[in-house]
Amino acid sequence: MDSAMENDYPAPPSMGDANFDILEWHPAYLSCQRYFIDHAQHEPATQAVCALTNIRLPFQWLGNPVTASTPPQSSQGGNFNFNAYQRQGSNYQSPQGRGNNDRPTNFVSPVPYIRRLVVTGFDKPAILHGFFGDDYLKGVMPHVECERRNYLFAAKHGGWRTCKKQYDSGSGGGHDETLPFMKPLDEAKMEELTAAEKAWSSWLAMEDWMVGPRAPEDEDAPRTHSHRASGGGSMRYQGMPDGMPDGLTDNSFSAGGGEDMRYGRRDGGMGDGGLPDGV
Structure with missing residues (x-):
């Protein structure tokens, strides 16, 4: 071996x-x-x-x-x-x-x-x-x-x-191959998570058409932060020199479409800062 x-x-x-x-x-x-x-x-x-x-x-x-x-x-x-x-x-x-x-x-x-x-x-x-x-x-x-x-x-x-x-489709060799259980990604290493985080940020940029002439000038550009609304749209704050808008932290939350809502806490809480006025 x-x-x-x-x-x-x-x-x-x-x-x-x-x-x-x-x-x-x-x-x-x-x-x-x-x-x-x-x-x-x-x-x-x-x-x-x-x-x-x-x-x-x-x-x-x-x-x-x-x-x-x-x-x-x-x-x-x-x-x-x-x-x-x-x-x-x-x-x-x-x-x-x-x-x-x-x-x-x-x-x-x-x-x-x-x-x-x-x-x-x-x-x-x-x-x-x-x-x-x-x-x-x-x-x-x-x-x-x-x-x-x-x-x-x-x-x-x-x-x-x-x-x-x-993941329920299985091999495609039958209609009874639903996934019986899932486990969190096993033995993930920091290098793997960092590479995934970078790739995820690139995908968020793709969703905002930040590709080609609109692509970030370098790979070390600040990551995209997304605020997904229940209507399926999104609002992005990219590399703001003065930080995020008042009340927003370096996190993202999502709502609607069967997804949960996250704002810096796994239990769905809104955190201490709250949302910006009018959002």
């Missing part, structure tokens, strides 16, 4: 890095796909995790089950043999002799499974390795990083009910 797995969350090759090489990443991604389809989904440990988190594996899909990355040989008069797929380090060879640079015939995206692992707190290195094989660090950790950030965004945007709804 890779020594990097001794760390809780080894630093993945982030999609946002300037040095991220999509052509170098893609073969590892395909290797992870094949490992998941040909090996991991048939392992009792993988089946146990997916049963607990209520997501169907490809071979359990209704109507079009996927048991291997290549069509079963039984369709050509023979019996498909899973033992023909021998794991050799991180390089998979199919019975037809395809290497891990070939696109698998049966495409199964790992993203729904990564999402379910993240939201249930099972996105541990050992579990990711068991699902996606030796190439998981290079092949799927960029997606894990993105989905952990997306989970933070989903939780911040609309509250528990809305957040859970975003």
Whole structure:
């Protein structure tokens, strides 16, 4: 097992890095796909995790089950043999002799499974390795990083009910894959939270069309603060040199649309300063 797995969350090759090489990443991604389809989904440990988190594996899909990355040989008069797929380090060879640079015939995206692992707190290195094989660090950790950030965004945007709804779709292989439970993002590190906060501020700027010629001049510009009204509109205060308007602190609150209202306190209280006159 890779020594990097001794760390809780080894630093993945982030999609946002300037040095991220999509052509170098893609073969590892395909290797992870094949490992998941040909090996991991048939392992009792993988089946146990997916049963607990209520997501169907490809071979359990209704109507079009996927048991291997290549069509079963039984369709050509023979019996498909899973033992023909021998794991050799991180390089998979199919019975037809395809290497891990070939696109698998049966495409199964790992993203729904990564999402379910993240939201249930099972996105541990050992579990990711068991699902996606030796190439998981290079092949799927960029997606894990993105989905952990997306989970933070989903939780911040609309509250528990809305957040859970975003994750109820499962793998798409059936209509009974609703999410049984959610856990707060596990073992989040300050660097991860800081990067998510920065990305969230960029999204708020996008909502206000602060992109292109309107984009902030540098990435260290003050974050956007939003005041969302019940009618769905928003009011933004950006980088005011004299601070926020009287009564407003460096927080945001939201109301309406099924969302809760926050103003510096988790219990929904309005704080000591109150709102500006007329708001």
